[in-house]
Amino acid sequence: MNRDSNAYTFIFATVMVIVVAASLAIAATSLKPMQNENVRKEKMQNILSTIGVEVEREQAGEEFNKYIKEQISLTADGSIDESVNAFNIDLAKELKKPVEEQRFPLYKAEIEGKQYFIIPLRGAGLWDAIWGYISLEDDINTIKGAVFDHKGETPGLGAEITQSWFEKRFEEEKIFDPESGEFVGVTVMKGYSGGNNKDDNAIDAISGATITGDGVTDMIYNRLQYYMPYLKQQNVKVALNN
Amino acid sequence: MANKKDNKEKSPLVLFVAEEKEPLFSKKNRKLLSDPLDDNNPITVQVLGICSALAITVQLKPAIVMAIAVLAVMAFANMIISMIRNLIPNRIRIIVQLVVVAALVILVDQVLKAFAYDVSKELSVFVGLIITNCIVMGRLEAFALGNGVWKSFLDGVGNAAGYGLILVIVAFFRELLGSGKLFGFEVLGHKGATLAESSGLYALGYENNGLMLLSPAALLVVGVLIWIQRARNRKLIEKN
Numbered sequence: 109m110n111r112d113s114n115a116y117t118f119i120f121a122t123v124m125v126i127v128v129a130a131s132l133a134i135a136a137t138s139l140k141p142m143q144n145e146n147v148r149k150e151k152m153q154n155i156l157s158t159i160g161v162e163v164e165r166e167q168a169g170e171e172f173n174k175y176i177k178e179q180i181s182l183t184a185d186g187s188i189d190e191s192v193n194a195f196n197i198d199l200a201k202e203l204k205k206p207v208e209e210q211r212f213p214l215y216k217a218e219i220e221g222k223q224y225f226i227i228p229l230r231g232a233g234l235w236d237a238i239w240g241y242i243s244l245e246d247d248i249n250t251i252k253g254a255v256f257d258h259k260g261e262t263p264g265l266g267a268e269i270t271q272s273w274f275e276k277r278f279e280e281e282k283i284f285d286p287e288s289g290e291f292v293g294v295t296v297m298k299g300y301s302g303g304n305n306k307d308d309n310a311i312d313a314i315s316g317a318t319i320t321g322d323g324v325t326d327m328i329y330n331r332l333q334y335y336m337p338y339l340k341q342q343n344v345k346v347a348l349n350n
Numbered sequence: 351m352a353n354k355k356d357n358k359e360k361s362p363l364v365l366f367v368a369e370e371k372e373p374l375f376s377k378k379n380r381k382l383l384s385d386p387l388d389d390n391n392p393i394t395v396q397v398l399g400i401c402s403a404l405a406i407t408v409q410l411k412p413a414i415v416m417a418i419a420v421l422a423v424m425a426f427a428n429m430i431i432s433m434i435r436n437l438i439p440n441r442i443r444i445i446v447q448l449v450v451v452a453a454l455v456i457l458v459d460q461v462l463k464a465f466a467y468d469v470s471k472e473l474s475v476f477v478g479l480i481i482t483n484c485i486v487m488g489r490l491e492a493f494a495l496g497n498g499v500w501k502s503f504l505d506g507v508g509n510a511a512g513y514g515l516i517l518v519i520v521a522f523f524r525e526l527l528g529s530g531k532l533f534g535f536e537v538l539g540h541k542g543a544t545l546a547e548s549s550g551l552y553a554l555g556y557e558n559n560g561l562m563l564l565s566p567a568a569l570l571v572v573g574v575l576i577w578i579q580r581a582r583n584r585k586l587i588e589k590n
Binding site: 136143 | 440445
């Protein structure tokens with residue numbers, strides 16, 4: 109057959125596409141379980157790192173079981189839904205549902221007798237989704253630690269939210285307004301001048317990453333507000349006493 | 351820029367006969383492997399693949415993984431294209447090359463995600479960008495389309511090794527001078543918050559060079575490498 113004829117070219121292209129697609133599909137399907145395991149362990153690593161526990165990926169499973177005492181899924185009004193496995197909740201899908209149908213995963217950790225609440229976050233950055241975990245101390249007000257990740261923020265600007273120097277700014281910040289006692293979250297603020305003030309509900313933003321920073325602000329407020337009914341039951345002293 | 355002497359052996363018959371009699375590692379075949387390491391290095395001589403050389407050479411580990419990934423992609427892409435070189439319709443040969451390279455790159459990416467998850471996160475988009483690496487397409491077009499399977503394989507391995515070699519050298523200097531580490535180990539001593547808490551070179555007041563962590567530093571290192579290579583290998587110097 110003439111190699112330069114149109115028919116040959118079409119047949120060649122068709123066969124090639126089918127062969128390539130089939131082999132890629134087989135490879136992707138057979139590697140999927142291992143990739144999922146990696147993602148699962150990374151999630152455990154992320155959750156643990158918000159409470160200051162850094163583990164290797166291999167040990168993530170054991171350490172996770174050691175520190176995380178309870179995993180519960182909440183409804184928006186603060187009651188516990190026993191029928192849902194908190195760890196398997198996919199926030200990306202959950203966020204698309206109406207609030208009443210959403211379930212909110214909450215992890216309770218314990219280190220040296222101190223209890224921490226770890227809350228998964230998810231929101232929108234400039235280009236795509238951003239997500240993370242934030243942990244609160246047992247006063248439900250002080251942030252113990254936070255980790256963030258993103259899908260497609262600009263490298264060097266918005267993508268810097270994954271850096272530890274940014275995540276460290278959240279440590280010890282308060283999520284309640286010290287005067288009114290209202291839940292306000294933490295604002296990622298442009299031109300922040302509060303220095304090391306941990307009681308002003310704000311941290312310094314990253315230059316050039318305003319929208320990603322606003323995304324982080326919104327994400328923290330939007331997600332945490334649904335946990336307040338439950339968390340307030342857990343601890344009545346909350347911020348009002350501070 | 352590409353060296354044109356190593357391909358364009360037009361007659362398939364001559365090639366076939368010559369291959370039959372040739373030992374696997376004949377002098378000519380060994381040259382396919384060794385040439386790209388020095389005389390015809392894709393980065394320092396042909397100045398291809400610079401983009402990824404800038405991006406992933408901050409540390410040694412990702413550089414080595416990237417080199418291995420490129421090696422796998424180039425060796426197999428060259429082999430596959432060479433195998434089907436007499437079947438490929440001439441008009442869509444570039445597309446065919448792209449599909450083969452893209453498929454291999456996706457495979458490498460999937461394998462990394464399954465077995466080297468941290469590294470795959472670190473390399474992120476750059477694994478995908480192997481597709482656009484000029485070295486890969488260049489070798490397919492210039493060599494694999496006109497040569498036998500074994501020779502193409504050697505050519506792919508050789509060129510990827512030449513690329514990887516430079517990557518590793520650049521990454522070695524950038525990690526050592528930029529963060530005082532090699533493979534993440536603190537080889538120059540530990541840098542504490544104060545001079546008293548530091549050890550090794552840092553105790554003497556040594557500071558890491560932050561410039562080395564930025565992409566332009568790779569160009570500086572590559573520039574110095576080209577200088578050294580041409581000082582040693584006079585025939586590479588252009589006469590104009």
